[in-house]
Amino acid sequence: MFKTSSKTTIGIIYAILGILLFSAKAVLVKLAYGYSIDHLTLLLFRMVFALPFYVAIAYKCKNSKSVTIRTKDYLWLFLFGFLGYYLASLFDFVGLQYIKAGLERIILFIYPTIVVLLSWLFFKKKLSTQQSLAIFITYVGVLITFWDEIGLEGTSVYKGAFLIFLSAITYASYLVGSGWLIPKFGVLRFTANAMIVSTFCVVVHFLIQGNYAIFSYPKEVYFISAVMAIFCTLIPSFLVSSAIEKLGANTFSIFGSLGPVSTIVLAFIFLEERISLLQVVGMLIVISGVSIISKKKEE
Structure with missing residues (x-):
């Protein structure tokens, strides 16, 4: 009895810490933009600072699965790394140039509804009345939240919201498509390799379009980027994985609502973003x- 209780308590702590750390990313991105850094360079810093850790994890886990992994599996992994960690992050970083951190987190938070819709469209999974109602409720909530921003920042808020929505779509696509591949690699190995692929894509993108002035920014930019890479990317990814293992995905999902709330609170404290009723x-x-x-997905 004691062991079960202790395991649950640790899982809850991991879940809360992981979600809070993940949700702080948007605030750090907005803080970094205050030093006139462009989105591509900031994304490069984030990925490169975290890269050595993911390389070490990928190397350590390379023989962790006995299942035969074929060439096509690596090709799929490359696609999902490009889609879920490069493209989704790129849309997110660009979108944050136009909208508030709190609104960004609320729009991103709808990705579970997109997962359900994509599964219905491409895998013909039945959409229940309860799911349809939940999706309708969710998007009404986003519209209400977004409505309060209309007119405050001109048309840029539309552009930012659309880009964040694209980020949610690409991340949901990654979740839907990679579900069958993760068991082959294992969670740690798959995630580490997908992050390596993403970093490669960011580096290539930067070599084509970057400004190459990577050593000309204030020291605060490098500090923020390092904190974002370690504390808002690397550490929470393992905390969340461990929390799901200890609590189960259904219980963990209960804590997911802390994400938008914590982002809005942090944005209010550090960015002085307005919070309306x-x-x-x-x-x-x-x-x-x-x-x-x-809840419906886990039933």
Whole structure:
């Protein structure tokens, strides 16, 4: 009895810490933009600073699975790394140039509903009445939250919201497509290799379009980038994986609603972003809809 209780307690702590650390990323990105760094260079710093750790993990886990991994599996891994960690991150970083960190997290938070919709469209999985209602509720909540931003920043808020929505779509596509591949590699090995692929894509992108002035920024930029790479990417990825292992995906999903809430609070403290009553209402509606979706997926 004691061991079970202790395991659950540790899982809860890991879940809360992992979600809080992940949610702080948007705030750090906005802080870095205050030093006039472009999105591509900032994304490069984030990926490169985390790369040595993922290379070490990939090397350590290279023989961890007895299942035969074929060439086509690595090709699929490359595709999912490109889609889920490079493209989704790129859309996210660009979108954050135009909208607030709190709104970004709320829009990204709808990805479970996109997973359900993609599964319905491409894999013909039946969409239940409960799921349809949950999706409707979620997008009403996003609309309410977004409505409060219209007119405050001109048309740029539309562009930012659309880019963040694309980030949610690409990340959801990664989740839907990679589900069958992760058991072959194992969670740690797959994630580490996907991050290596993503870093490669970012480096290639930077070599083509980057400004090459990577040593000309204030020391604060490198500090923020390092914190983002270690504390908002590397560490929470393992905390969340461990939490899911100890609690189960269904229980873990309950804590997912902490993400948008913590981002909005952190943005209010560090970025002085305005929090309106309408946004709070919209956020609660989004959380309710996603909670219904997450619960339904596990049943």
